Amino acid sequence: MSDDRGAVPAPGHSWGHRLRSAIGARGRLCVGIDPHPSLLRAWGLPESAEGVEAFSEICVEAFVGEVALVKPQVAFFEVYGSAGYAVLERTISVVRSAGTLVVADAKRGDIGSTMAAYAQSWLGEGSPLVSDAVTASPYLGFGALDPALSLASETGRGVFVLARTSNPEGGGLQGARVTESSESSQLSASTPHEVSVAQSVVDDAAAYNRDGNDTVGLVVGATRGHGLNLSEFSGPILAPGLGAQGATVADLAEIFYDSRELLLPNTSRDVLRHGPSVSALREAAERVRDEVEAGLA
Numbered sequence: 001m002s003d004d005r006g007a008v009p010a011p012g013h014s015w016g017h018r019l020r021s022a023i024g025a026r027g028r029l030c031v032g033i034d035p036h037p038s039l040l041r042a043w044g045l046p047e048s049a050e051g052v053e054a055f056s057e058i059c060v061e062a063f064v065g066e067v068a069l070v071k072p073q074v075a076f077f078e079v080y081g082s083a084g085y086a087v088l089e090r091t092i093s094v095v096r097s098a099g100t101l102v103v104a105d106a107k108r109g110d111i112g113s114t115m116a117a118y119a120q121s122w123l124g125e126g127s128p129l130v131s132d133a134v135t136a137s138p139y140l141g142f143g144a145l146d147p148a149l150s151l152a153s154e155t156g157r158g159v160f161v162l163a164r165t166s167n168p169e170g171g172g173l174q175g176a177r178v179t180e181s182s183e184s185s186q187l188s189a190s191t192p193h194e195v196s197v198a199q200s201v202v203d204d205a206a207a208y209n210r211d212g213n214d215t216v217g218l219v220v221g222a223t224r225g226h227g228l229n230l231s232e233f234s235g236p237i238l239a240p241g242l243g244a245q246g247a248t249v250a251d252l253a254e255i256f257y258d259s260r261e262l263l264l265p266n267t268s269r270d271v272l273r274h275g276p277s278v279s280a281l282r283e284a285a286e287r288v289r290d291e292v293e294a295g296l297a
């Protein structure tokens, strides 16, 4: 396993800077650590915290140093309670210590005062779960995420906010029309207008990122055309859906033709199905990473 920790700047630099360095060293693919029960069975592991620990150790061995980011999906650890959380803590810590960026896929979102506690959990220096970035839901209002965005910005971390998700059920809510606030509007402040919920998230994210730190990322699925105007948004875009949900590298190139600089395609099951062999997993991740690099060049 190669370990070029020095390639990825530690917190202290902006999230955008850290991401660009990581992408420059290892490409833009983000591989999920999603210990689904079906994968545990397929890998001959028990459906328990011990099984998830063995699964995670294999993933760490296969992916660290090979890809820029890994994204543990918290739900698959949480299901085993405190024992599962202990495994998650160790996994995050080992991956980060080896210089690979961790996006905790926790999809948090709450009123601001509670959001501050979530922010401390996932982005606070010294927290057992501290990661480089976390996924967040904006459905209590984009402004309610502020404690997480502020902490992330101060510490060179990121928050990926759901805009247009990869699942088919997301369209009704995310496509609903809302009147956009003048602050985030791309049009003149004197012309209130309607945009989709997803577009309002994009515009709020673009407004927040005007400080140049790229703290706010978007989650935009790769499974269909997103219908968003991303022209004002230059921050990171996490794009799940590659592989198991049907999206291809060609789809990525087409859907994100005008927003590729910090595009971070995610794939989980399509790589993980190659386990439990460390070498097979690593080869699968490298193959997808290289396809993505070639397809988005």
Ligand SMILES: O=C(O)c1cc(=O)[nH]c(=O)n1[C@@H]1O[C@H](COP(=O)(O)O)[C@@H](O)[C@H]1O
Pocket (backbone or CB within 6 Å): 032, 034, 073, 105, 135, 164, 165, 166, 167, 219, 220, 221, 240, 241, 242, 243, 244, 245, 266, 267, 268, 269, 270
């Ligand atoms: O935030 C996410 O990561 C996410 C958002 C989204 O819109 N769609 C989506 O699939 N995800 C996550 O991305 C991963 C996709 O996994 P695969 O379908 O196995 O590649 C899962 O961990 C999902 O929870």
